Amino acid sequence: MNNICEAPIGVFDSGVGGLTVAREIMRNIPGERIVYFGDTARVPYGSKSKDTVLRYSRQIIRFLRTRKVKAIVIACNTASAYALEEIQKELDIPIIGVVKPGARVACQVTQNGRIGVIATDATIQSEIYTDFICNQDANIRVIGKACPLFVPLAEEGWLDDPVTIQIAKRYLQELKDSDIDTLILGCTHYPLLRSTVGKIMGSRVRLVNPAYETALELARLLKREGIANPGKNQEESEHYQFYVSDASDKFKQVANSILPYDIDTTKQINIEEY
Amino acid sequence: MNNICEAPIGVFDSGVGGLTVAREIMRNIPGERIVYFGDTARVPYGSKSKDTVLRYSRQIIRFLRTRKVKAIVIACNTASAYALEEIQKELDIPIIGVVKPGARVACQVTQNGRIGVIATDATIQSEIYTDFICNQDANIRVIGKACPLFVPLAEEGWLDDPVTIQIAKRYLQELKDSDIDTLILGCTHYPLLRSTVGKIMGSRVRLVNPAYETALELARLLKREGIANPGKNQEESEHYQFYVSDASDKFKQVANSILPYDIDTTKQINIEEY
Numbered sequence: 001m002n003n004i005c006e007a008p009i010g011v012f013d014s015g016v017g018g019l020t021v022a023r024e025i026m027r028n029i030p031g032e033r034i035v036y037f038g039d040t041a042r043v044p045y046g047s048k049s050k051d052t053v054l055r056y057s058r059q060i061i062r063f064l065r066t067r068k069v070k071a072i073v074i075a076c077n078t079a080s081a082y083a084l085e086e087i088q089k090e091l092d093i094p095i096i097g098v099v100k101p102g103a104r105v106a107c108q109v110t111q112n113g114r115i116g117v118i119a120t121d122a123t124i125q126s127e128i129y130t131d132f133i134c135n136q137d138a139n140i141r142v143i144g145k146a147c148p149l150f151v152p153l154a155e156e157g158w159l160d161d162p163v164t165i166q167i168a169k170r171y172l173q174e175l176k177d178s179d180i181d182t183l184i185l186g187c188t189h190y191p192l193l194r195s196t197v198g199k200i201m202g203s204r205v206r207l208v209n210p211a212y213e214t215a216l217e218l219a220r221l222l223k224r225e226g227i228a229n230p231g232k233n234q235e236e237s238e239h240y241q242f243y244v245s246d247a248s249d250k251f252k253q254v255a256n257s258i259l260p261y262d263i264d265t266t267k268q269i270n271i272e273e274y
Numbered sequence: 275m276n277n278i279c280e281a282p283i284g285v286f287d288s289g290v291g292g293l294t295v296a297r298e299i300m301r302n303i304p305g306e307r308i309v310y311f312g313d314t315a316r317v318p319y320g321s322k323s324k325d326t327v328l329r330y331s332r333q334i335i336r337f338l339r340t341r342k343v344k345a346i347v348i349a350c351n352t353a354s355a356y357a358l359e360e361i362q363k364e365l366d367i368p369i370i371g372v373v374k375p376g377a378r379v380a381c382q383v384t385q386n387g388r389i390g391v392i393a394t395d396a397t398i399q400s401e402i403y404t405d406f407i408c409n410q411d412a413n414i415r416v417i418g419k420a421c422p423l424f425v426p427l428a429e430e431g432w433l434d435d436p437v438t439i440q441i442a443k444r445y446l447q448e449l450k451d452s453d454i455d456t457l458i459l460g461c462t463h464y465p466l467l468r469s470t471v472g473k474i475m476g477s478r479v480r481l482v483n484p485a486y487e488t489a490l491e492l493a494r495l496l497k498r499e500g501i502a503n504p505g506k507n508q509e510e511s512e513h514y515q516f517y518v519s520d521a522s523d524k525f526k527q528v529a530n531s532i533l534p535y536d537i538d539t540t541k542q543i544n545i546e547e548y
Contacts, residue, residue, distance in 0.1 A: 042316070047522055049315075148429065149423065151426075156422060156423065163437065163440055166437055246321060246323055
């Protein structure tokens with residue numbers, strides 16, 4: 001049993017964005033080890049079909065299981081929407097995604113029943129958040145807005161930049177006009193722009209960060225299943241491991257701006273072999 | 275022989291950007307039929323390894339040959355750099371890329387031997403343009419600048435927008451300071467921002483559009499090989515055909531802003547079967 005508790009958490013995303021989820025796990029449950037996989041060879045998932053995303057997710061999970069993970073976090077909105085339910089049926093270890101934890105909290109905190117969602121074009125088109133929220137409470141109105149420039153702006157590191165503020169104002173005007181009191185940051189990159197978005201939306205609008213809510217959900221899940229890591233052995237080598245499917249300096253560069261420390265090594269694997 | 279002349283040109287790119295090349299072929303050699311393939315399932319190529327891009331290019335060429343193309347244009351900077359030379363050896367029909375035609379013209383028009391290149395991060399890192407230009411003339415100095423926000427800005431349709439002008443000014447300042455007299459638009463999306471870039475660089479700097487130069491090179495090649503289409507039968511159905519590897523509304527939407535007419539249908543194929 002002890003053995004299982006010390007096993008790592010598998011976290012995966014189509015690329016680097018899911019590291020905002022890994023970061024929240026590091027902050028909130030520092031005892032847990034992490035094996036992160038970023039599918040840099042096949043990013044982005046948002047434009048791919050459900051079948052393709054499901055096939056990719058299965059391959060990644062087969063890889064993560066070779067690393068003896070005890071639980072899996074799908075740190076990608078598209079894969080959470082397309083693959084979570086199917087894969088949950090196939091797996092004998094716990095698995096969670098980023099959509100439900102964020103959507104659930106948004107439903108709890110809204111006072112006026114008007115929730116905004118900002119995300120990539122693909123996530124908005126898919127209506128993942130809308131579907132999940134309306135299943136929870138059919139009276140809630142969801143207003144989605146795609147913000148395609150937010151990912152490249154975050155990757156440029158222009159987080160509090162005048163240009164970013166100007167673009168964010170333009171994207172968010174529609175949401176301000178529609179009187180939401182809760183806003184979901186529905187793309188894994190967006191927590192990086194949290195402060196800019198918060199300033200524009202004002203203090204009356206509560207921002208929901210699915211990365212943070214997912215880390216808390218994971219902590220509860222591990223405790224419930226009796227597989228939480230009691231130790232705080234972050235000193236151990238390879239406490240956090242990073243794998244990618246294609247060599248990418250960009251991954252390391254963006255990773256080092258997201259994580260609280262610099263990644264030394266990322267290992268490249270051929271994901272298509274899994 | 276007549277038969278060969280009437281065969282279409284195969285044009286491919288990792289996504290929608292290569293349509294700026296197709297557009298120049300439509301404008302400059304309107305008699306030619308086109309079969310366009312956009313690898314929307316596997317876009318972008320810039321972050322992928324040489325082996326992967328070569329494998330993808332071979333698959334696409336096998337597909338294009340099933341459409342009986344008489345010549346092929348690689349309308350993608352990364353694939354032109356990584357795959358053109360290898361594939362040229364393997365093929366018995368003519369094939370050209372976008373890098374050489376643009377680079378060659380830039381070498382011809384520069385007066386002061388200082389050429390700028392703007393492109394995606396991947397193209398700049400690869401030094402494709404620098405290598406080719408320095409092979410032509412070792413005395414020319416090439417100054418590269420990655421402009422990662424230009425593609426998403428172009429896809430948003432914010433072509434002459436104040437935000438785009440502000441971002442372009444920031445990206446281009448370094449090139450203005452380095453006294454170039456020629457600037458290559460080294461990414462297939464960038465011709466869409468030509469007017470904004472031109473205004474900022476000023477009339478002293480000559481802009482080179484590789485899409486246009488590639489269309490002219492193709493015209494010369496077809497004539498030389500005796501396989502140019504003498505007719506102007508654009509009225510014929512399926513004069514231009516568009517294939518993609520994954521369903522994408524975005525493809526059609528951006529395509530319709532690039533091409534002089536609206537695409538009715540794109541056909542989806544499973545490129546991994548080729």
